[in-house]
Amino acid sequence: FVIDTNKEALAIKEAQRLGIPVAAIIDSNSDPDGITFPVPANDDAGRAIQLYCDLVARSAIDGISRASGDHGVDIGAAEAPMIIEEALAEPAAADAGVPFELLTAPRGAPDDLMKLSGMGPELVQKLNDGGLFHFWQFAAMSPADLTKIDQDLKLGGRIEREGWVAQARELADA
Template identity: 40%
Template sequence: MAKVEVKELLEAGVHFGHLTRKWNPNMAPYIYMERNGIHIINLYKTAAKIEETSEALAKIAASGKKILFVATKKQAKDIVAEKAGAVNQPYITERWPGGMLTNFVTIRKAVKKMAAIDRMKKDGTFNSLSKKERLQVDRLRAKLEKNLGSISDMTRLPGAIFVVDILREHIAIKEAQKLNIPIFAMVDTNSDPREVDYLIPANDDASKSVDKILSIVTSAIADGLNERKAERAEKEAKSQKSEAKAAPAKKAPEATQEEE
């Protein structure tokens, strides 16, 4: 895993916190100083936390579990969709569907409804509907795609969630806490770090900062996925080798005894 360069974090503006009057005192250990009424985050501590977080995320990815990314704020949603999508991880960038985790069975039913509509279009059933019904079905499909399309491959609860802005995504945080799902997050100076299991003290408002952090953590996830792929290939090769050894050698047919 590549070492995190503090200089790169500085250039991305990761160090800019919120106004001092909006701070959460629990973030004090991660604040370096105050400048012009704004808290400045200690980037050396950020770098250490990024490395700790990346290592944990790589292990989860290597175990075969999914990591659900959550970011509905304007400056983060496109970045999250791009970065999470690149490593084949689910993400929520529109409104958080209530019960997404705590009522996962219902969410899965909605995803299956989307798949059922797709089947209707393939087998011709859709064309047999009236014009009004087709319009209604199309609208439903578009709505489901917008809200749940990015999690259509998530067939079970995620192994972890990664959140940008824990204040904004407080419902997602509460649901994950209820189910003991590990929470990873970018935490700004106005938030409570005790809400999450793995925090990255960082500016969660600037797109450059979000992009930088997401690039690093998704790269770690990609490493974990590659490790899993290599392990599976190795196991398969060993299995084939042992099967080949276990296969009995073909015996020459025994000569039949001539009757006396």
């Protein structure tokens, strides 16, 4: 969400490079190139800017409320942040009977790790260099294995944040 496209031209270019859609206020002196959702309006008046920010904030709150309502949660009653319970999937690795291990080379053809969300070619190479080639390896990770791999490969919590273990379990079963 951009109010002044002239002052935020660099941010718009970065969003384009990353494929992030941009909603922006377009005034008569604004360049609409790179704007996914142009909104014709005044981008100079303080009262107008306050109105836009209030509307965006209300829309965000409304979206959060609707999403929480779909889960049957009263966000007004929530004291702690909502946690989606993916932890229930953790014991499945132990039940599968396949122990977690790092490999020096893939067993057969490596799995297409690009199917995991947030994955890129450099990250796949980093995981391969660290001994991870197959979905079953991710699926067999215990919380302790996950933490160790995350620290050893300097992934910054990405395995857990992106939900690779749960995704890998689904892909390994497919």
